[in-house]
Amino acid sequence: MPEELPPILALAREKVLDRGEGLSREETLRVLQLGEEHIEALLALAHQVRLKWCGEEVEVEGIISLKTGGCPEDCHFCSQSGLFESPVRSAWLDIPALVDAAKQTQKTGASEFCIVAAVKGPDERLLAQLEQAVAAIHAEVDINVAASVGILDAEQVRRLAAAGVHRYNHNLETARSFFPEVVTTHTWEERRETLRLVREAGMEVCCGGILGMGETLAQRAEFAADLAELDPTEVPMNFLDPRPGTPFGGREPLPAADALRAIGAFRLALPKTILRFAGGRELTLGDLGAEQGLLGGINAVIVGNYLTTLGRPAEQDLDLLGKIRLPIKALNATV
Template structure:
C-alpha cells in the first residue's frame, strides 16, 4: 500500500498578495516597499491597475496630502554638452538638431515672471553642462539677483550638472533652495546610458547638496532599455537617497541620439511604474516631468494625478514641447487639487 504524501511537502502557503502587503506596510506604516516588493508591483497584472492606482493615491493623500507643487523650468544654456547621455539631444557628441545657445539675463527674468504668472511656486534654472564653470555660475548669480530685484519671490532651483563642494556652497549663498541632479536610472544600468561619467559621481554631488541643507531633487527616465528588475532597483536606490522630490520622466526618442528608435512606453505600463514608485517613496514629492504627454496623453495625466503623483512641471521641457500651463492648471482645478502655496515652500 502506497503511503500518503507528506502534506508539509506538497502543500504550500499561498504567496501574500502584494497589494495587501503594500496596504499594510506603506499606507498604514508609511514605510516604502523593498526592492523585491517593488518588482512584484511592476509585474502585477494590468487588470489590477485601477486597484493599484487607487492604493497609490491613498498613500499620496495620507503621507503627502492633497496639495500639488507646480514648477516651470528654463534652460539658461542649451546644447553643446560634452557628455554622452544617450537619451539627450543636447549632447554635443550626437548629430541632433539642437544647437548651443545662452539665455540672457532679461530673458531669464521674463521666464521667471511668466512661470510665476501660471501659479507655479518653483522656477528651475537648467544648463546642459558636465558641471558649471565660473561664467555659468556668474550668470546664475546675476539672474537670481535680477529676478529678486524685479519683485518676483518665486522659489529658485538649479540643475547645473555635477558640483564641487565650493560650488555647492556658492549656490547655497545665492539662495538656491533646491538642486536637481537626476541619477537617471539604476546603478546597474547606468553604464549602458552614459559612459563619460559614473553613477557614483552623480550620487556624490547629491550627497554634498543634501549635507549643505539644500533640498535634493533626483529622478530619472523610464524606457531606456532597463528591465523591470532594474526599475525596482532604481526605486529603492532613490529611496535610500531620501530626496525631497523625484521627477518621473518617460523617454522621448530624440532624433540623432542612440535612442532615437526606442519605442515609447505604453500608457498603462507607465501608470503602473508611477504607482510602484509611489509605493517605494510614500513621503516623497513625485513629479510628472518630460514625456508624459507622449506616453500618457490627456487622460493618462489625470489618472497619474490620481495614482500617486503630487507635483507637475507646466509648460515646455527644455528642448521638448509640453502642454499649455493653463490646461494642466484646469485639470488640477477639476480634480479639486490645491496648488501648494509659496509660503509653504520657504
C-alpha cells in the first residue's frame, strides 16, 4: 500500500494540486518543518503541481553582467559591493560583447537573456547603453531580453519597457522582517515599489531571493508569502554561496535537505509561477540535487556561469534535461 501522506501534504494535494491555490504562510511553514523522511513525498507532489499548472517544459536562460563590481550598496552576500574587501574588480562590457553573449546564449536553446548591472539604480550612461544594447540584440538575435539594473523610477521603467525589455528582475532577496539583517543602504519597500512600477508598465516581473542567509524557517515561509502576494511571472531561487570578503563570507552553505524542502515548499506556495534554479545550487545541491529539484517543482534554469561565480557547463544542464525527459521551452511559447 502507498505510504500515507503527512497531514500538510494531504492538505496540499487537495488545495494546490487539485484547485491550484497556493499554500498560506502558516501552511508553508509546516511544509518547511517536515522531517527528512517526507522530502521524497514532498518533491513528488511538487512535481505533480508543476506539471499540472505550469506544464512540463523548462525555460532556459543565460545572464551577463554589463557592469561588474563597484556597487555602492552593502548587500551582505554580494562580492560586487564596493564597500567590502572582495576580489571582484569593476568592469564594463560594450554593446558588441553583449550581442555576442546573447548569440552564445541562444545557441544553448535558451529563450531568455538577462543583462545585469551592479548598481543601486541606473544613471543616464548605463540606461542609454542598456537601451542601445537591447535594440542591437533584437536586431541580430531571436531571444527575449530581460534586465536587472537595480531600483528604478517611473521614467526609467517607461524607457526600459519602450526599449523592448520584456521581463525585469529585481529580487526582494529575503523576508521583509529579515531584510535589515542583509541590507542597510536601502529598504525592502524601495525594492517593492520598483516592482509595482514594472508591473504597471506592462513588463513581466521576475523577483526572488537567496535562501540560507541566516533567516529562520518562519522567515522563509514569510518570504514565500511575500512573493505569492506579489504574484511574479518568475521567482529565481538562489542559495547562499558564501563569498570571501563579504559579511556573509563565513556562513555555512544551506544543507541540501533544507534546500530541497524549500524548493518543494515554494512550489506549493506558488503553483503557477516559473521557479528558476539560480546561483548557489551547484554548491548546495550538486548533480543529484539538481535532478531532484527539476523533478521536485523547478521549471526553469540559468545555464552557464553567474555574475561572479562559476555555474555548471550549459551542456551539463541540457544533458540532464534530456536524461529526465523534460523539454526546453521554445521562444514562441514564452510570449
